[in-house]
Amino acid sequence: MLDLQLLIAQVLQFEQIIVVGSGPSVSYALDEVLQQKNTFFLLADSIAHSCITMQHKLVGEFHNRQVVFSVENRRHHYLSSIIKTPICFYRNANWANLPKNHQKVYLFGLKSDQASPVKSRENRSVFYRKKNEIDCIKLKSPGTVTGIMIAFILYIAKQHPIWAKRINVKLLGVDFAFIDNQMYPREIYSGLFRPHNRFNTILSEELIRVFEKSAYGWIRDGQMIKSSAELVQTRENIIELMQKNVNIHWAEYSPLGISQPFVEKLVPKIFM
Secondary structure (H helix, E strand, O other), X not given: OXXXXXXXXXXXXXXXXXXXXXXXXXXXXHHHHOOXXXXXXXXXXXXXXXXXXXXXXXXXXXXXXXXXXXXXXOOOOOOOOOOOOOEEEEOOOOHHHOOOOOOOEEEEXXXXXXXXXXXXXXXXXXXXXXXXXXXXOEEOOOOHHHHHHHHHHHXXXXXXXXXXXXXXXXXXXXXXXXXXXXXXXXHHHHHOOOOOOHHHOHHHHHHXXXXXXXXXXXXXXXXXXXXXXXXXXXXXXXXXXXXXXXXXXXXXOOOOOOOOOOEEEOOOHHHO
16 A cells, blocks of 8 residues: 555646546536646546546546545445556545555545544455554545545645645536436446446435435525535535635536636536
8 A cells, every 4th residue: 555645746746636526517528628738637436437448548548647536435346447547545445445456556544534444344344454554644524535535635735835826726527416417427327337337226226316305405696506415515515625725726617516706617618
């Protein structure tokens, strides 16, 4: 396992970061952002396979300037096809989700962590947790893997204020409401075959029921936007974090994302 400080040193070499979440608006500009040069990418685990596949088609490989974030304790197969791209892994997540013999895994913790990690039912998970209980950098968790990727940027900015003043951060697929009546982009549904894609399984129906039950809205321009309790709370948590560091230039492609005065709105080329 690798120290997260090594990854931070690499990120500091770039002046633009693109955070790719798994919201529906990923479909609007994924091919556009992947062709941007001199950029470091932070990828949510559920969209990573589709991103990397599209990269190969558009520009070839650039594993040395991206990382995949993964935090879930639930068993999944998002990372099963991630071979060369580094993975930034939450130390209390399900270690069985990691690809075997992956050479570049960075560990991090959360400020909300207990003194000792919770034991997993997975034997492999328990083994690796004991073997790698090192002093991890602890990030603030606003909720969701995308929120943690933003918290990672803010952590670096706090440690390196000069870098923060010149950094440009773009958010793609960072949605906090249902866009086109979708919870996730088409790339997630079509990007992987079973069992790698949990959204092709019965869990998809479970998620839809949860979101439908909790559906309500947040107000934008005087209008109520259809969303969910989880998404609204995560948005509020992220806004609170962002407001503590106004030096960073934030921009977003989502029409229903952060939606704050300090975040520039970007228009995907397909709408021009």
